Amino acid sequence: xxAKGLRNESTSPSPKGRNQTVMPFAxxxxxxxxxTVAAFAVSLSLVFFYAPLxxxxxxxxxxxxxxxxxxxxxxxxxxxxGVFAIAHLRSGDSRWDAYSYVSIHMSVIxxxxxxxxxxxxxxxxxxxxxxxxxxxxxxxxxVFLMYATYYPFRYAIEDRERQARYxxxxxxxxxxFVPLNFMAVRxxxxxxxxxxxxxxxxGLPGEMMLTFLASLAACGLLWGTLVKLELTAKSASGxxxxxxxALDAPVPGAASRVAPEVR
Amino acid sequence: MPAxxxxxxxxxxxxxxxxxxxxxxxxxxxxxxKLQRIERDLRELASFAEQGNGHKKxxxxxxxxxxxDRAQSEPVAPGRGSEDQSISVSSGPSESRGGDG
Amino acid sequence: MTPSRAAYAAILGKDLRTxxxxxxxxxxxxxxxxxxxxxxxxxxxxTSLSGSLAAGVLWATLLFAAVLGVNRLFVSERAEGxxxxxxxxxxxxxxxxxxxxxxxxxxxxxxxxxxxxxxALFFLDSAAALPPLVLVLVLADLGIAATGTLISSMAxxxxxxxxxxxxxxxxxxxxxxxxxxxxxxxxxxxxxxDYERFGTWLxxxxxxxxxxxxxxxAVFDFLLED
Numbered sequence: 001x002x003a004k005g006l007r008n009e010s011t012s013p014s015p016k017g018r019n020q021t022v023m024p025f026a027x028x029x030x031x032x033x034x035x036t037v038a039a040f041a042v043s044l045s046l047v048f049f050y051a052p053l054x055x056x057x058x059x060x061x062x063x064x065x066x067x068x069x070x071x072x073x074x075x076x077x078x079x080x081x082g083v084f085a086i087a088h089l090r091s092g093d094s095r096w097d098a099y100s101y102v103s104i105h106m107s108v109i110x111x112x113x114x115x116x117x118x119x120x121x122x123x124x125x126x127x128x129x130x131x132x133x134x135x136x137x138x139x140x141x142x143v144f145l146m147y148a149t150y151y152p153f154r155y156a157i158e159d160r161e162r163q164a165r166y167x168x169x170x171x172x173x174x175x176x177f178v179p180l181n182f183m184a185v186r187x188x189x190x191x192x193x194x195x196x197x198x199x200x201x202x203g204l205p206g207e208m209m210l211t212f213l214a215s216l217a218a219c220g221l222l223w224g225t226l227v228k229l230e231l232t233a234k235s236a237s238g239x240x241x242x243x244x245x246a247l248d249a250p251v252p253g254a255a256s257r258v259a260p261e262v263r
Numbered sequence: 264m265p266a267x268x269x270x271x272x273x274x275x276x277x278x279x280x281x282x283x284x285x286x287x288x289x290x291x292x293x294x295x296x297k298l299q300r301i302e303r304d305l306r307e308l309a310s311f312a313e314q315g316n317g318h319k320k321x322x323x324x325x326x327x328x329x330x331x332d333r334a335q336s337e338p339v340a341p342g343r344g345s346e347d348q349s350i351s352v353s354s355g356p357s358e359s360r361g362g363d364g
Numbered sequence: 365m366t367p368s369r370a371a372y373a374a375i376l377g378k379d380l381r382t383x384x385x386x387x388x389x390x391x392x393x394x395x396x397x398x399x400x401x402x403x404x405x406x407x408x409x410x411t412s413l414s415g416s417l418a419a420g421v422l423w424a425t426l427l428f429a430a431v432l433g434v435n436r437l438f439v440s441e442r443a444e445g446x447x448x449x450x451x452x453x454x455x456x457x458x459x460x461x462x463x464x465x466x467x468x469x470x471x472x473x474x475x476x477x478x479x480x481x482x483x484a485l486f487f488l489d490s491a492a493a494l495p496p497l498v499l500v501l502v503l504a505d506l507g508i509a510a511t512g513t514l515i516s517s518m519a520x521x522x523x524x525x526x527x528x529x530x531x532x533x534x535x536x537x538x539x540x541x542x543x544x545x546x547x548x549x550x551x552x553x554x555x556x557x558d559y560e561r562f563g564t565w566l567x568x569x570x571x572x573x574x575x576x577x578x579x580x581x582a583v584f585d586f587l588l589e590d
Contacts, residue, residue: 165586
């Protein structure tokens with residue numbers, strides 16, 4: 001374990017040459033941000049100037065173009081976090097753990113946005129701020145609660161390597177949990193309730209579908225940009241710690257929690 | 264439920280999009296605070312390094328591997344100038360020292 | 365008998381013997397469950413339950429009692445070097461996972477054998493629901509055993525161990541609860557057991573068990589790495 005830690009920190013080329021291929025995280029971040037902004041400009045214009053009004057719900061349906069893409073991106077983000085976790089367990093490289101951590105972090109934040117926008121949509125459509133009748137929203141709440149426990153769980157384990165390994169196991173277990181959860185909640189749905197998502201996704205006319213896909217792309221790009229941003233910040237902190245160690249500098253008072261380090 | 268009249272509906276839609284925007288801005292704000300702290304710590308570290316190692320170096324402000332001296336020898340201004348320096352500082356080590364992560 | 369199977373039998377035997385001798389977990393779990401029934405009687409202000417209310421009270425209670433047992437599952441291994449022993453032994457480490465999951469499963473079965481009749485006595489009008497309920501209980505116990513063992517083996521190394529286990533385990537077993545109550549609700553209907561969608565719910569339970577037993581089997585090795 002100690003040897004593994006040393007290997008990650010050494011500056012001499014490792015046998016795999018891993019260290020030599022690492023780009024600074026910020027490379028490409030500027031381009032990605034610009035592309036994201038452009039994507040949002042396009043998708044928001046489509047939402048408000050191009051997509052036709054829904055016959056059922058009227059103008060309120062426009063929330064669909066922010067709520068659903070965010071939800072899909074968040075769920076995909078959880079899956080991606082699980083995939084990174086598998087890579088981490090198989091390779092032992094702590095970089096995958098950092099990717100997994102940030103992916104889940106970003107998806108949880110997107111999850112907050114999903115739940116709030118979903119609640120607003122529920123109030124506008126059905127008059128209540130929360131409805132248990134919409135299985136997708138309920139499933140999402142449960143998934144969100146599951147992943148929210150990632151943080152207290154992670155920070156309760158003090159040994160860094162163990163923390164990373166257990167977090168990866170958590171991410172994989174939770175990843176397996178997501179489809180099961182959606183299925184179970186959907187089966188529990190007994191009321192024949194006008195399924196907004198079914199009608200919306202099933203019978204989407206061409207213009208709405210185009211707008212939806214544009215919004216989906218924009219949200220996906222946003223997720224990627226913010227993940228890259230966070231990884232860059234983590235990397236910078238990591239480099240700072242390295243520098244501090246190398247210079248034998250004093251560490252400032254507040255000890256941070258044992259968080260995944262990016263080196 | 265029948266569709267809401269446009270003025271009411273507009274408020275809900277606007278609310279949803281505003282929430283979305285706000286969350287993004289809050290996140291960016293938190294990142295900015297983190298960056299501020301990193302920059303401050305780097306500055307401290309640089310001055311510490313100079314004090315500790317300054318007498319070993321022949322002249323300040325030379326081309327140096329870690330570029331810390333470079334950032335410190337310019338008058339530190341919170342503008343694009345120091346930002347450019349910090350960008351090159353972070354990319355410097357990985358270019359000049361091949362074995363870095 | 366292969367070394368792994370011998371290790372499995374040894375660990376399971378040790379746990380069962382310890383529990384029988386010291387009676388640490390089981391009586392506490394059973395007592396907790398019965399007390400919780402009483403609390404529900406007053407909390408809901410009902411003396412008789414049927415349908416979804418009965419299913420809810422039963423499964424919520426069983427789940428919280430199970431969490432008590434899950435908390436204690438790996439404590440002795442951590443304290444007395446059981447983890448190190450399995451690491452050193454030339455056996456498949458998942459033998460530990462299998463043994464602990466089996467032990468937890470047996471504890472849950474024992475718990476339910478004691479507590480479910482009490483529940484029927486307190487709240488149900490007839491015991492007709494009990495025989496089909498056994499099937500639901502067994503399948504649900506498998507699921508709780510798999511996920512409980514997995515979470516407990518990680519939580520035992522954390523700081524707030526008693527808080528971590530329920531915190532992480534409860535959302536994880538929500539699909540299991542949905543299926544278990546979905547199956548039990550019609551069984552305990554006022555007019556007599558109804559098998560509406562019984563097969564579907566059993567299928568979901570089975571799928572849940574399968575997935576989490578596989579996940580546990582696949583990742584347990586990584587949990588035991590030094």
